[in-house]
Amino acid sequence: MRFTEQLWQSVQPVYHSILRHPFNVELAAGTLALEKFKYYLEQDDLYIKAYARSLASLAAKAPRSDIAQDLLTYAKDGILVEQQLHEHYFSKYEITPTQQAQPACFAYNHFLLSTTVIEAFEIGLAALLPCFWIYREVGAHIAKSSVRNNPFQQWIDTYIDSEYDAIVDRMIEITEAVAIESSEQYRALMQTTFIQSTRLEFAFWDAAYQMIRWPL
Numbered sequence: 113m114r115f116t117e118q119l120w121q122s123v124q125p126v127y128h129s130i131l132r133h134p135f136n137v138e139l140a141a142g143t144l145a146l147e148k149f150k151y152y153l154e155q156d157d158l159y160i161k162a163y164a165r166s167l168a169s170l171a172a173k174a175p176r177s178d179i180a181q182d183l184l185t186y187a188k189d190g191i192l193v194e195q196q197l198h199e200h201y202f203s204k205y206e207i208t209p210t211q212q213a214q215p216a217c218f219a220y221n222h223f224l225l226s227t228t229v230i231e232a233f234e235i236g237l238a239a240l241l242p243c244f245w246i247y248r249e250v251g252a253h254i255a256k257s258s259v260r261n262n263p264f265q266q267w268i269d270t271y272i273d274s275e276y277d278a279i280v281d282r283m284i285e286i287t288e289a290v291a292i293e294s295s296e297q298y299r300a301l302m303q304t305t306f307i308q309s310t311r312l313e314f315a316f317w318d319a320a321y322q323m324i325r326w327p328l
Contacts, residue, residue, distance in 0.1 A: 115291040115299060116284050122303055123242070123310040130246065130314050131253055135321040140254040142262040146205065149264065152320035153201055154210045155217040159316070160194040162221035166228040166240060173233040175293075179286055186279060197270050215326060216319035220312040227305065234290045238302035241287055242309040247271045248280045 113121075120127075130136065135152070138144040167187035174180035201207065213221060228236035251271025258268055270276065291299055318324075 114288055115302075116288045119238070119241070119287075119303055119306045120245070122307055126307070126310045126314055127246065127249070130250060130317060133314070133317050133321065135317045136250060136254060139264050139267070140257045140259070140262075142259045142264065144264065148321055148323060149201075150205055150207050151214075151323045152317075153198060153207060155214055155316070155320065156194070157198050157202075157209055158211075158213050159217050159221060160191060160198075162225055163240070163243060164188075164191045166224040166236070169225070170228040170233065170236045170240065173236070175233060175290070182282060182286065186283075193270065193276075197267065200266055212326075214319060215324055216312070216315045220309075220316055223308070223312060231305075232298065234287075234294050234298055235301050235305050237283075237287050237290060238305040239309050241283055242306060242313055244280045244283045246310060246313050248277060 135144065135148065139149070164187040167183050171180040171183035171187070174183060202209065224239055227239040231239075248271055251268055255268050255272050258265065262268065287302075291302060294302070
């Protein structure tokens with residue numbers, strides 16, 4: 113079994129919990145409460161900025177220039193695509209951007225930033241991979257059951273785009289290549305980190321559905 117296949121197998125319980133989460137079930141049905149989607153977008157806007165910074169930080173550690181260039185390109189293009197998506201919905205629903213990261217977003221952002229800055233390249237890569245991979249798979253799953261005239265269709269379409277699919281494949285390829293060159297100890301750390309990021313993905317959606325905010 114390829115190492116990345118092993119990674120994917122290790123998060124199946126969390127992944128299926130994400131698929132079954134009412135946020136994604138209701139999003140596919142077009143019935144998700146608007147205030148929950150707005151909360152999600154506000155927090156995702158902050159998350160994407162931190163994610164791009166994490167990609168750029170990791171690029172500085174890349175073992176090859178082509179990998180570094182890919183990571184920098186994803187940081188730039190990912191921000192552009194997400195900003196366009198956010199601008200569409202922010203305008204449509206009159207959402208004002210926030211600077212306040214709520215607990216789940218705060219935890220995920222700082223996990224990615226600290227991991228990509230402090231830890232070895234392969235560990236940082238494992239922290240970033242779930243966002244790419246999980247969103248592709250969740251997007252594809254939701255697309256199969258999405259209702260006609262779904263108000264959230266543009267969000268769904270973003271993650272089933274062929275260009276996005278190619279980016280995910282490349283990130284998986286980079287991770288596989290790096291893992292092959294790593295020690296057994298580092299591969300174990302990569303898997304632990306991959307699982308933790310996937311848990312934070314679940315926490316992000318769950319927080320949006322519950323609209324969890326700082327208590328004080």
